[in-house]
Amino acid sequence: xxxxxxxxxxxxxxxxxxxxxxxxxxxxxxxxxxxxxxxxxxxxxxxxxxxxxxxxxxxxxxxxxxxxxxxxxxxxxxxxxxxxxxxxxxxxxxxxxxxxxxxxxxxxxxxx
Amino acid sequence: xxxxxxxxxxxxxxxxxxxxxxxxxxxxxxxxxxxxxxxxxxxxxxxxxxxxxxxxxxxxxxxxxxxxxxxxxxxxxxxxxxxxxxxxxxxxxxxxxxxxxxxxxxxxxxxxx
Numbered sequence: 001x002x003x004x005x006x007x008x009x010x011x012x013x014x015x016x017x018x019x020x021x022x023x024x025x026x027x028x029x030x031x032x033x034x035x036x037x038x039x040x041x042x043x044x045x046x047x048x049x050x051x052x053x054x055x056x057x058x059x060x061x062x063x064x065x066x067x068x069x070x071x072x073x074x075x076x077x078x079x080x081x082x083x084x085x086x087x088x089x090x091x092x093x094x095x096x097x098x099x100x101x102x103x104x105x106x107x108x109x110x111x112x
Numbered sequence: 113x114x115x116x117x118x119x120x121x122x123x124x125x126x127x128x129x130x131x132x133x134x135x136x137x138x139x140x141x142x143x144x145x146x147x148x149x150x151x152x153x154x155x156x157x158x159x160x161x162x163x164x165x166x167x168x169x170x171x172x173x174x175x176x177x178x179x180x181x182x183x184x185x186x187x188x189x190x191x192x193x194x195x196x197x198x199x200x201x202x203x204x205x206x207x208x209x210x211x212x213x214x215x216x217x218x219x220x221x222x223x224x225x
Binding site for chain 1: 167200
């Protein structure tokens, strides 16, 4: 079946370094892809999304890259801060049936 | 800006009881999603509604039902509760018309004892 999955369960980075979180997807029909951040006990928080017809999108300190050839999505966080520590999910969205599917979460831990 | 509102924030029920979770989407959002997230688990899609009609169905047990009302708020009804239903239940909303991304509420933590 269709799935969205992350390559690694945890990622530990030094404060100030750049973080890269990777995700693989299988649904070629997705309209766009989204990265969410979830802190303990809270709802997923939208970070950034990218439409399926784009290959890069930049936000504040974050960049999402989409490689449709290998069905790969990545989230880059520049100058990682302690407040970035959370679980990150990639998700794919298909508008025709309002389907939002989450991948496996990856925990980002920032070392001071 | 208005966000997705869920109520109650916390709920404790006994086995075999019934629970109703409510979700109030962002104004002018026409689509509502429900997710279940167990401890340390990923959010699992339950069901979604678009313009008050069921849009997609995921791993929602037959003991659960949901609907979206004329004012676009949604309710998730859970009957014959089991211990395994203890989880965070999230609601999200989006707009198909304006093609916005989905925003999530803070969730309802359901504990079944």
